[in-house]
Amino acid sequence: MKEIKFENVRKVYGDTEVVKDLNFTVREGERLILLGPSGCGKSTILRMIAGLEEITSGNLYMNGQRVNDTPSGKRNVSMVFQNYALYPHMTVKQNIMYALKVKKIEKKEIERRFDFVLEMLQLRGYENRLPKQLSGGQRQRVALARATVNRSDFFLLDEPLSNLDAQLRVSARKELMKIHEMFGQTIVYVTHDQIEATTFADRIVLMYNGELQMIDTPDNVYHRPANVFTAKFIGSPPTNILNIEYDHGAVRIGSQSFLLNEIWKDYVNQTGTNKLLFGIRPEHIELSPVSAQKGVRGQVKYIENQGNNYGVYINVEGQEIIAMSESKNWTDGQDVYVCPVMEKIHFFDKDTERNIGYPQGLEMKDGITYSNERKVNV
Amino acid sequence: MKEIKFENVRKVYGDTEVVKDLNFTVREGERLILLGPSGCGKSTILRMIAGLEEITSGNLYMNGQRVNDTPSGKRNVSMVFQNYALYPHMTVKQNIMYALKVKKIEKKEIERRFDFVLEMLQLRGYENRLPKQLSGGQRQRVALARATVNRSDFFLLDEPLSNLDAQLRVSARKELMKIHEMFGQTIVYVTHDQIEATTFADRIVLMYNGELQMIDTPDNVYHRPANVFTAKFIGSPPTNILNIEYDHGAVRIGSQSFLLNEIWKDYVNQTGTNKLLFGIRPEHIELSPVSAQKGVRGQVKYIENQGNNYGVYINVEGQEIIAMSESKNWTDGQDVYVCPVMEKIHFFDKDTERNIGYPQGLEMKDGITYSNERKVNV
Amino acid sequence: MKINRRVENVWHLIFIITILIMILPVIYAIGMSFKPLHDAYNNVLNIIPIHATLENYITLFDTLPIFRITWNTFIVATVATIFKLITAFLAAYAFVYFSFKGKEILYFLLIGTIFIPFTVTMIPNYLIISNLGMLDNVWGVILPQLADAVGIFLIRQSMKNIPLSLIEVARLDNMSHGRIMKDIVLPLVRPAITSVGIWFFISTWNEFVWPVLILKTTENFTLPLALQMFISSEGGTNFTVAMAVSVITMIIPLILYLSFQKYIIGTFTSSGIK
Amino acid sequence: AGNESNEDGKTVIEYWHVNAETQGGQTVTELVEEFNAQSDTVEVVAKYNPDMYKGLMQNMQAEAAAGNSPAVVQIGWAFMDYFSGNFEYTPPQNVIDEHFPDDATFLEDHFLPNVMDLAKNSDGEQVGVPYSLSTPVLYINKDILREAGLDTDGPQTWEEVKEFSEVIKEETGNYGLYFQEPADNWATQALLESNGASFIKDGQAAFASEEGIEAYQFLTDMIVEDETALHIGWDQGVQSFIDGSVAMAYTTIAQRSNIQDNAQFDVAAVESPAWEGKEVKLPAGGAMLAITAQEEEEQKAAWEFMSYLYSVEAMAEWTKGTGYVPPRHDVSEAENGLNTYLEENEMMTPAINQMDGVVPWASFPGNAGLQAEQMLLDLREQLLEGSISPEEGLKTTQDEINALLP
Amino acid sequence: MSSLTAAKGKLHINRENAFGYLLLIPSIIIFAVFTFWPFIYTIYLSFFEWNMISPTKEFVGLKNYTEVLSDPKTYRILGNTFLYIILLLIINCVIPYIFAFVIDLVLRKYKNFYKGALFLPAFISLVVGSILFTWILNPVSGPVAILFNWFGLEIPNWTKAEGWIIVVLSLITSWKVFGYNFILLYASINGISREIIEAARMDNVSLVRIFFQIILPMSSATGIYVFIITIVQSLQYVFTPVKVISQGGPDYASSNLIYHAYHEAFVVYRTGHSAAISIVTMALFLLLLFLEFRYVERGVYYEN
Numbered sequence A, B: 001m002k003e004i005k006f007e008n009v010r011k012v013y014g015d016t017e018v019v020k021d022l023n024f025t026v027r028e029g030e031r032l033i034l035l036g037p038s039g040c041g042k043s044t045i046l047r048m049i050a051g052l053e054e055i056t057s058g059n060l061y062m063n064g065q066r067v068n069d070t071p072s073g074k075r076n077v078s079m080v081f082q083n084y085a086l087y088p089h090m091t092v093k094q095n096i097m098y099a100l101k102v103k104k105i106e107k108k109e110i111e112r113r114f115d116f117v118l119e120m121l122q123l124r125g126y127e128n129r130l131p132k133q134l135s136g137g138q139r140q141r142v143a144l145a146r147a148t149v150n151r152s153d154f155f156l157l158d159e160p161l162s163n164l165d166a167q168l169r170v171s172a173r174k175e176l177m178k179i180h181e182m183f184g185q186t187i188v189y190v191t192h193d194q195i196e197a198t199t200f201a202d203r204i205v206l207m208y209n210g211e212l213q214m215i216d217t218p219d220n221v222y223h224r225p226a227n228v229f230t231a232k233f234i235g236s237p238p239t240n241i242l243n244i245e246y247d248h249g250a251v252r253i254g255s256q257s258f259l260l261n262e263i264w265k266d267y268v269n270q271t272g273t274n275k276l277l278f279g280i281r282p283e284h285i286e287l288s289p290v291s292a293q294k295g296v297r298g299q300v301k302y303i304e305n306q307g308n309n310y311g312v313y314i315n316v317e318g319q320e321i322i323a324m325s326e327s328k329n330w331t332d333g334q335d336v337y338v339c340p341v342m343e344k345i346h347f348f349d350k351d352t353e354r355n356i357g358y359p360q361g362l363e364m365k366d367g368i369t370y371s372n373e374r375k376v377n378v
Numbered sequence C: 001m002k003i004n005r006r007v008e009n010v011w012h013l014i015f016i017i018t019i020l021i022m023i024l025p026v027i028y029a030i031g032m033s034f035k036p037l038h039d040a041y042n043n044v045l046n047i048i049p050i051h052a053t054l055e056n057y058i059t060l061f062d063t064l065p066i067f068r069i070t071w072n073t074f075i076v077a078t079v080a081t082i083f084k085l086i087t088a089f090l091a092a093y094a095f096v097y098f099s100f101k102g103k104e105i106l107y108f109l110l111i112g113t114i115f116i117p118f119t120v121t122m123i124p125n126y127l128i129i130s131n132l133g134m135l136d137n138v139w140g141v142i143l144p145q146l147a148d149a150v151g152i153f154l155i156r157q158s159m160k161n162i163p164l165s166l167i168e169v170a171r172l173d174n175m176s177h178g179r180i181m182k183d184i185v186l187p188l189v190r191p192a193i194t195s196v197g198i199w200f201f202i203s204t205w206n207e208f209v210w211p212v213l214i215l216k217t218t219e220n221f222t223l224p225l226a227l228q229m230f231i232s233s234e235g236g237t238n239f240t241v242a243m244a245v246s247v248i249t250m251i252i253p254l255i256l257y258l259s260f261q262k263y264i265i266g267t268f269t270s271s272g273i274k
Numbered sequence D: 001a002g003n004e005s006n007e008d009g010k011t012v013i014e015y016w017h018v019n020a021e022t023q024g025g026q027t028v029t030e031l032v033e034e035f036n037a038q039s040d041t042v043e044v045v046a047k048y049n050p051d052m053y054k055g056l057m058q059n060m061q062a063e064a065a066a067g068n069s070p071a072v073v074q075i076g077w078a079f080m081d082y083f084s085g086n087f088e089y090t091p092p093q094n095v096i097d098e099h100f101p102d103d104a105t106f107l108e109d110h111f112l113p114n115v116m117d118l119a120k121n122s123d124g125e126q127v128g129v130p131y132s133l134s135t136p137v138l139y140i141n142k143d144i145l146r147e148a149g150l151d152t153d154g155p156q157t158w159e160e161v162k163e164f165s166e167v168i169k170e171e172t173g174n175y176g177l178y179f180q181e182p183a184d185n186w187a188t189q190a191l192l193e194s195n196g197a198s199f200i201k202d203g204q205a206a207f208a209s210e211e212g213i214e215a216y217q218f219l220t221d222m223i224v225e226d227e228t229a230l231h232i233g234w235d236q237g238v239q240s241f242i243d244g245s246v247a248m249a250y251t252t253i254a255q256r257s258n259i260q261d262n263a264q265f266d267v268a269a270v271e272s273p274a275w276e277g278k279e280v281k282l283p284a285g286g287a288m289l290a291i292t293a294q295e296e297e298e299q300k301a302a303w304e305f306m307s308y309l310y311s312v313e314a315m316a317e318w319t320k321g322t323g324y325v326p327p328r329h330d331v332s333e334a335e336n337g338l339n340t341y342l343e344e345n346e347m348m349t350p351a352i353n354q355m356d357g358v359v360p361w362a363s364f365p366g367n368a369g370l371q372a373e374q375m376l377l378d379l380r381e382q383l384l385e386g387s388i389s390p391e392e393g394l395k396t397t398q399d400e401i402n403a404l405l406p
Numbered sequence E: 001m002s003s004l005t006a007a008k009g010k011l012h013i014n015r016e017n018a019f020g021y022l023l024l025i026p027s028i029i030i031f032a033v034f035t036f037w038p039f040i041y042t043i044y045l046s047f048f049e050w051n052m053i054s055p056t057k058e059f060v061g062l063k064n065y066t067e068v069l070s071d072p073k074t075y076r077i078l079g080n081t082f083l084y085i086i087l088l089l090i091i092n093c094v095i096p097y098i099f100a101f102v103i104d105l106v107l108r109k110y111k112n113f114y115k116g117a118l119f120l121p122a123f124i125s126l127v128v129g130s131i132l133f134t135w136i137l138n139p140v141s142g143p144v145a146i147l148f149n150w151f152g153l154e155i156p157n158w159t160k161a162e163g164w165i166i167v168v169l170s171l172i173t174s175w176k177v178f179g180y181n182f183i184l185l186y187a188s189i190n191g192i193s194r195e196i197i198e199a200a201r202m203d204n205v206s207l208v209r210i211f212f213q214i215i216l217p218m219s220s221a222t223g224i225y226v227f228i229i230t231i232v233q234s235l236q237y238v239f240t241p242v243k244v245i246s247q248g249g250p251d252y253a254s255s256n257l258i259y260h261a262y263h264e265a266f267v268v269y270r271t272g273h274s275a276a277i278s279i280v281t282m283a284l285f286l287l288l289l290f291l292e293f294r295y296v297e298r299g300v301y302y303e304n
Ligand SMILES: Nc1ncnc2c1ncn2[C@@H]1O[C@H](COP(=O)(O)OP(=O)(O)OP(=O)(O)O)[C@@H](O)[C@H]1O
Pocket: A132, A133, A134, A135, A136, A137, A138, A163, B013, B014, B016, B018, B036, B037, B038, B039, B040, B041, B042, B043, B044, B045, B082
């Protein structure tokens, strides 16, 4: 039962409440990703799990037992600290092996794990360096290595790969997944990298301002955002959220409008609300230089090179819309027609900013049907 | 003449040479991005420009003058340190204002800049905190803010956004660009985020193991990689580099082969080499479940969710190829046909790993013709 | 980091002068220990003796069991230093990493003792030592000197500068306090330990007010007492022999310092906590 | 020290002394060794006490506070009253009478009565037996005197001292006189009482008499007005005499060997100067031996040791080693005593010659005695600084002291 | 001391507090026996008139205190005490601070030599130092006086000159303790993260400012320590030269509170009086210490 359960957990520093009434469960052997804007309380959550931060109120359960007062050493947790916390007086090798040696693990086994992790994080050749003789990314890898060799039941990682290059990040991530498959630890992982989140996570927890926004699978978080915050936070560039007026199947943006397909129209009508916000991801917009039926006209403001894609910033009746395009052939000021892909649009309640849900049987381009309930907490 | 020129610059720590014979110029007012794997010497380069690290040999020129021995205070440089280097005993406000106060800048002006940067980095409300009372990302923002308010001629940033969430990163980047447009500093910027690199850079410098690999515009770095390293390093998942046998227009992979188009065929033939490596980016592969003319057959190994795309890992005759697909509808073990887009393929010399170049008039899908010379150093 | 050369040279000059002022007396003392007394009186300006002689040392070795005395001093200084370091380290650790009732009061009380003049405790301590039957005994010299809060103070200051996350990592790995002390805290406060240790060693080595009370027989003397034997207001102080004793008194710590100088200075310069 | 005996069954006693190696420490060791070698019943352990009699007294305090005491101690004259008023001791004659009938007249036989009187406290009780005696003498640098055209036999009176000093200053630029300034009033007492003043009269301070003021005025004038006398610490003063910066030094005979051995000029010692037409009165310096042993066994042992120390041979050794004047009247002439030694060390002669004029070191009675002594020291500093006039200073201090005394 | 309470929860070791006490036991025992008990005994004594050996102690209530507090000497000596403190703070706290800073951050060459050489006199006992300087600084016959004479200069008769005596005794004390304080401060300054200093250097912050605004606050934990031991040194260490060279003279011009307490107790044997002086001294410095805790400690920067 290597699960972690937060029950009405709060954390207050002085008079700032940095974690507010948190309720969720990390399942046994799960890879849970913590996502959220900088300062939203992610590190604090990890530190509470590790027992490094007192819990102001509420209960934290690990293995089914209340651990609010269990000293951190007794929780069987390993952690990669955001600021590494390497022992400055120990070499890379000593840093990594220290805990194992103390735990009196067999020498051969220690060497084995050390070799493995050294390879995995491409640290060979640096064994005898002191932390201050390493580059930033190398230090981060040592911190990761040190936590990895431990094989504790709970594995907490606080932005463990943030200072690594893309290649290394990918390979480290894969190795972590392999290790996880072997040992089945319960992993809680903080990252700002959404690719990392989606490739790594069983489920994602989305935090904002100390409050939980959504907890669900990567697919659902992406395709079925629980609220405006989630929709805008996940994906880059963020989901376009437009102020619209809804009128019987017609979505009006300023003076223009386009029509929903039947299935959406029925669904929205049936919810009975018409104070709505409209959401569409940049990658779910089709751009066309010529007039399109299911679109609205706008003017290209500027174009951003994103490597293999271009972000096109478009002004539509005073609202900014970003669309992704494979082509660079747009010129500033040019008229362009913005066509949202009907299967990928979202509606939110204007007041609560909650997702109003999706019609049954909405067929996705990729052929998968997502759960259509509105999820927030689990 | 706010340019920076490296002339045969070397940096040695003890007996490890971490920067090797570096020659390049950062042009006045340019936004130069330093890219490279962790530990390749990026921070060291910044620190040499800042005057914090002695140059072992070679010359460094700034503003046309040799500055090897100029104290850092006289170089008119601001820097964001990789590990922030905030003054731990000063509040956020004091940290940010300190240098300005020292420079006796008018009080009003200081307040103005402070307000601006506070807004830009969403730090309002944290003015009176000490660094230790901030989250990791908040600290990083303070470090960035501190360097930003300075308006020095040279602005060095060492992974300034690595601990921020995607949204904040995008907005901070934009603000930085605005500031750059206003003040025209010469910027050298280290990042591991390739999107950041391509959206921000005028030019990119690619480092590997202390050696310069390529310096060019983002487009060229992406589309015209100078060597195998560059091709693999830029883009994620990395460029597929395949062992092939080339024979008069036919590219043979194992027992299968496909034909080049005429323009490529002529070009490659004319170069006279046939010990070649073949490169193709995952996003430039078209997958098809049914036999395709210009493709080779492989088996799907597994699929990785990357948010709005899926990485499909394919085994082709024992070599692994990754292709990006918008669809998730691939099953492990399934046969699939891999078709490289002819306009986007690359060939490298097997021995030197250098790009052999591109045929004249190779028409790109996006209609732009890239420079076809082989570039390494400028 | 580069600094204006001219400024640097001015500083070099200041340091050279300061060092001359500090070192010359030492050299003078050494020189004097090799002069006949009348020479010392009459050729005051000669730093280096003209008629160098070992007479003073011979007198010294003839009249006192100087090896024995040096050994006593060494034992007293070493034992006291080690004990003080251990107790201070443990106490500092408790003050930094534990919280318990009355902690601040206790700390305040202990640190307050730094200001208690030794005159206050001298007589009662003499009674205690006498009752413990430790008169004329090294332990009698050592024990009361162990009550010295200076070590607790500095080591605590130094411990408070260790980033807490380092201790957290160790706690997370379920390290015992003993381990944390030995493997993490101790290495990181090494500069503090070294400097307090040197301080303790030098001050017990040179302590004389207290040993004068406790030690009676020459065989048990420490070096500062030996020095007193050549100082007399009424008969006149034998300055040259006194300087010979002084030279012997400083030679051991000096040798220790010089042989560990690399380590000591190294300790100070490579703490590397941050 | 308790009732201890060593493995040979000898009684072990402690002997506390103040003799640094420069001042007879070696002799103490030798005497104790010799004694131990010849005694079957007693073993003496000598303990050196730094910082002279004051230091010894401090250690006695601590020891007494712990309920212990040594068996034989040297008590400086200045501390006699304090000692007899506060510590347990046994008058030596009592011990002799009880255990050593053979020695019954030892003290009478060998000591001059005025010398024995030195060791009587203000109640007239015989506290101990005089052991070291010193008097102040005037050391002169004949080379300087010669250079200044002065009589190389040195001045006879204080008035001459002043004149000499002026000439010396004039002719050679050197200081004329150094008048010793230790942490006691011994030399001051010699100066004042020789002029007819008394430090203590009927148990009251009486130094502020006309003669006393005159004498002090004389000294302050030389230092403050004429600047012909040097005002400086004791060690430094002696240093300056030895290196030839000062022509004359008025200080104890105990400094003789230091001066004799190290001065590289024609040096001599002359008797303490008199005031014109007046008789010289010199307080005795040095110490007595007192028995502080508590147990009978130890007291016995203490006298056994003392009687050894007072033998002619031991006394002679003692004098040679320390430069003190022997308290036994029969030692100087004795063949096994100092006869030849004195011939070789002429500088001792004036000290021995002036023994007749020896008076007790003024020791203020009662518990406040030491405080009174201290007040006089404070006064000396003020006077020699010139910050107060001798008349005013002496009078106020005298009143203050008398207010303290019982 | 908010930092302490912050550390508290973080480590989650509240339940192991017993262990904390355990660590303190050796210190507590030693201090209880050799400091606190004697101290209490001294407080007790301060209400008596006693000469340390007479079998009877006379209870005099607050008389000793009123005497001490009404004695003009006390204030004179108190003044001296503060003069010593100020002098030694300048010589042994301020200057070594600057030296340490300069050697660490300004100089490039000979650093190790300077460090070693400045530290050297720390090994010599103050008794030796006192005797040595009595000789060397003899205003008539000492080498310094003679050298000065060559240039027609005269050195003051410092042992007998009010003011000078304190200066010279302070210098002698400093000669010994300077190097030690210096090394301590050096270690502390050297321990400050280079990058933080670099960040300031890059902004062309002057060395003076770096010293005051970065080095000083960041090394303040050691700074405070040196500050406090300097005060202690000016009380306890000065004792030795005072005793050896001047015995507090001339006319108390070089006495400080501790020497005076010693003097009263062991020279004139006024134990109660001496005890009262000690207690007053203690009270005074505890007040200082308390203020230090209240106001200075707050500003001290600790990593956690
Ligand atoms: N003091 C030192 N002694 C020896 N090698 C060092 C020292 N400091 C840095 N290095 C090495 O120099 C190389 C370059 O370091 P640098 O910090 O410039 O890397 P980087 O490119 O910034 O890496 P990262 O992306 O991980 O921050 C690294 O391999 C590092 O290990």
